[in-house]
Structure formats: structure tokens, C-alpha cells
Amino acid sequence: xxxxxxxxxxxxxxxxxxxxxxxxxxxxxxxxxxxxxxxxxxxxxxxxxxxxxxxxxxxxxxxxxxxxxxxxxxxxxxxxxxxxxxxxxxxxxxxxxxxxxxxxxxxxxxxxxxxxxxxxxxxxxxxxxxxxxxxxxxxxxxxxxxxxxxxxxxxxxxxxxxxxxxxxxxxxxxxxxxxxxxxxxxxxxxxxxxxxxxxxxxxxxxxxxxxxxxxxxxxxxxxxxxxxxxxxxxxxxxxxxxxxxxxxxxxxxxxxxxxxxxxxxxxxxxxxxxxxxxxxxxxxxxxxxxxxx
Amino acid sequence: xxxxxxxxxxxxxxxxxxxxxxxxxxxxxxxxxxxxxxxxxxxxxxxxxxxxxxxxxxxxxxxxxxxxxxxxxxxxxxxxxxxxxxxxxxxxxxxxxxxxxxxxxxxxxxxxx
Numbered sequence: 290x291x292x293x294x295x296x297x298x299x300x301x302x303x304x305x306x307x308x309x310x311x312x313x314x315x316x317x318x319x320x321x322x323x324x325x326x327x328x329x330x331x332x333x334x335x336x337x338x339x340x341x342x343x344x345x346x347x348x349x350x351x352x353x354x355x356x357x358x359x360x361x362x363x364x365x366x367x368x369x370x371x372x373x374x375x376x377x378x379x380x381x382x383x384x385x386x387x388x389x390x391x392x393x394x395x396x397x398x399x400x401x402x403x404x405x406x407x408x409x410x411x412x413x414x415x416x417x418x419x420x421x422x423x424x425x426x427x428x429x430x431x432x433x434x435x436x437x438x439x440x441x442x443x444x445x446x447x448x449x450x451x452x453x454x455x456x457x458x459x460x461x462x463x464x465x466x467x468x469x470x471x472x473x474x475x476x477x478x479x480x481x482x483x484x485x486x487x488x489x490x491x492x493x494x495x496x497x498x499x500x501x502x503x504x505x506x507x508x509x510x511x512x513x514x515x516x517x518x519x520x521x522x523x524x525x526x527x528x529x530x531x532x533x534x535x536x537x538x539x540x541x542x543x544x545x546x547x548x549x550x551x552x553x554x555x556x557x558x559x560x561x562x563x564x565x566x567x568x569x570x571x572x573x574x575x576x577x578x579x580x581x582x
Numbered sequence: 583x584x585x586x587x588x589x590x591x592x593x594x595x596x597x598x599x600x601x602x603x604x605x606x607x608x609x610x611x612x613x614x615x616x617x618x619x620x621x622x623x624x625x626x627x628x629x630x631x632x633x634x635x636x637x638x639x640x641x642x643x644x645x646x647x648x649x650x651x652x653x654x655x656x657x658x659x660x661x662x663x664x665x666x667x668x669x670x671x672x673x674x675x676x677x678x679x680x681x682x683x684x685x686x687x688x689x690x691x692x693x694x695x
Contacts, residue, residue, distance in 0.1 A: 490584035
């Protein structure tokens with residue numbers, strides 16, 4: 290059992306909930322079928338699970354103990370498979386498929402990543418309520434538990450689906466592929482994917498988004514980009530949130546930008562306050578521009 | 583703890599390869615996990631035994647190469663060693679660079695019986 294991530298006990302399986310439909314269903318995340326280290330059966334999994342559960346290990350006490358050196362003419366054939374394959378190739382493959390879908394329909398998909406509490410959901414709410422008369426939105430919410438965030442977005446009357454990752458620490462491209470099939474985002478729209486609040490793990494998993502946006506609030510440390518470089522390295526946009534609080538904090542905005550640029554000199558910054566609305570217009574202009582063809 | 587996803591992906595890929603050639607099990611497994619790949623090796627080794635238990639990899643010997651980080655400066659084209667992805671060019675101090683090694687996350691080779 291995965292003691293830390295715990296990704297695959299029954300109560301921790303990945304759950305998809307389309308808010309408004311009142312139907313929730315779950316499926317086990319594909320990696321939970323691996324390795325045979327969980328002995329419970331998933332009686333209802335009908336998605337890909339190519340390996341054969343019957344492959345036999347019952348000859349462990351083979352009477353002839355073959356040494357594992359590579360004798361030729363050995364009774365058991367030894368095969369050398371020069372694989373040269375990326376470990377996360379499956380995630381990348383699905384991510385590219387997702388991206389192709391988004392590009393074909395001009396769906397501007399954004400993967401929003403940050404630590405918990407930086408204001409991702411509030412930024413989403415504000416953005417959608419200010420812009421939804423001008424452009425179409427749909428939202429995928431990723432959290433370990435609860436549909437709280439999706440419920441908040443649902444109040445704005447935009448299509449939203451909640452993915453609960455159980456104890457999983459990040460979304461992956463397979464989850465997005467599945468969520469998108471249910472969400473059915475319309476062409477020429479914006480798809481906001483709010484990743485699990487975590488500055489480490491989501492960095493490694495391409496979802497097939499067109500842009501990755503890292504959000505940091507001024508109540509966090511300026512040196513966060515240096516502490517969690519992968520997330521800033523892999524993003525194209527950095528939104529600095531809660532700038533209305535700057536007068537009350539010892540926070541050096543320029544220093545943050547300097548550190549972030551050190552990690553990723555190509556980053557584009559937006560300085561905003563979701564509460565006061567300051568700086569949001571630039572962000573809105575950017576979104577409008579992105580779905581204009 | 584994304585190392586768990588990484589290890590389970592490895593197990594899945596290797597099992598597929600073993601079954602593809604109708605082998606019984608993997609004897610040796612050669613991986614390349616770069617220093618800048620974002621994988622913590624401690625976490626990796628922590629989840630490894632649990633993930634391979636009962637699989638075709640349960641007896642596999644693990645060989646891991648960990649290529650060091652290397653970058654090429656976008657300004658002066660100096661190639662230099664990097665420990666962190668945000669190290670600047672030692673020659674011209676530019677942060678603009680292309681990381682040319684250290685991000686590897688690969689299965690190189692599997693020996694299957």
C-alpha cells in the first residue's frame with residue numbers, strides 16, 4: 290500500500306463530479322492497477338489495464354536455480370530490450386492529444402498551479418464573473434477532496450467538473466482527457482484547469498494545456514521561485530495576487546520578480562488583486578487576445 | 583510524492599514489455615533519472631519495493647544513472663554545469679540558457695527472461 294501517497298485504496302480513488310448533473314462517478318486512477326501491490330479487485334474498471342493478471346509467479350521455487358549471468362545456450366532465453374523510452378511517455382502522449390483537441394477548437398486551456406491559499410479559486414470566480422458575458426468559460430477543478438471549489442464556480446453558471454484525486458498530489462493528462470469528454474467545452478472558449486494546490490508535483494505532469502500559469506500571493510515568501518524552481522521554470526505566466534495587501538506587508542515585489550526571472554527569464558507577470566480588482570484588466574485583455582484568431 | 587506516479591509508470595511499462603515478448607520477468611532494469619528531473623531519489627527508493635512487489639519486476643536489479651545538470655548559455659554559448667535549474671551562466675551571468683542534460687527520465691534497457 291502506498292503509505293505516503295495512498296493513491297489507491299478504495300476510499301481514495303479518483304472521483305469525477307460534474308456539478309449540476311448530480312451524477313458522480315469514480316474510477317480508479319490508472320496507476321492504481323499497477324504492480325499488483327493492491328490485492329482488492331476493481332470489479333468495474335473497464336478502461337485500459339493491459340497487463341495480464343494471470344501471469345504466473347507460481348514457479349518461484351523453481352528447482353533449478355538459474356544464475357542471472359548471461360550464458361548463451363542457457364535454457365531460458367534472455368532478452369535485452371533497448372527501450373529508450375520516457376517514463377512518463379503515456380502522460381505526454383495523452384497531453385499532446387489533449388493539446389491537439391484544444392488547438393483545433395480554439396479552446397484556450399490554462400493550467401493554474403500554486404500553493405494552497407494563493408487565491409486560485411477567487412481569481413477564477415472574479416475572472417469568470419467579470420468576463421462571462423464576453424467569452425465562454427469552462428472549468429476543471431482539481432482537489433484531493435470535496436466539491437467546494439466546483440460548487441463556487443457552478444454558482445456562476447459555467448460548466449464545471451470537479452476531479453478529486455483522493456490522496457493523489459497532482460492532476461494528469463488522462464484525468465483531463467476524461468474530464469473534457471464530460472465537460473464538452475465549446476469552441477472559441479477558455480478552459481481553466483485549477484490544479485491541486487501544490488508547488489512540487491504538478492510541475493512534472495503536462496496536462497496538454499496551452500499555457501501554464503503559476504500564481505503566487507504576496508503573503509508568501511519572495512524566494513518561493515528559488516525554493517520551487519520547477520514550477521516557475523515550467524510556467525509561461527506568473528500572476529502575483531493579493532497586491533492590495535502590500536502596504537501591510539514587508540514584501541519586496543521587485544525581489545520576487547527578480548527571483549522568478551532568474552528561474553525563468555521568459556515569464557510574463559500580471560500583478561493583481563482579486564479583492565480590489567486592481568491589475569485585472571491586463572489579465573482580461575490577455576485572455577481576450579488569446580482566443581482571438 | 584509524484585515519485586509514486588513515476589515508479590508505477592515504470593512498473594507498467596516494464597510489465598508491458600515483459601508480456602510483449604512473452605517473458606517471465608525482468609532481471610535487470612536500466613534507468614536514467616537526471617539530477618534536474620524533479621525526482622527525489624529518497625522518495626523513489628521508498629516507494630519502489632512496494633510498487634514492484636508481486637510484479638514481473640519483483641526480482642529485478644535496478645541500475646540508475648543520474649546525469650548531472652548541464653546548460654548552454656543562450657547569449658555566449660558557454661556550456662556549463664548546473665546544480666539548480668536557475669543557475670546563471672558563469673561566463674556572462676545571463677539567466678537565458680538551454681538545459682541540455684539533467685532532465686532525463688527514461689527507461690534505457692530491460693533484461694527480460
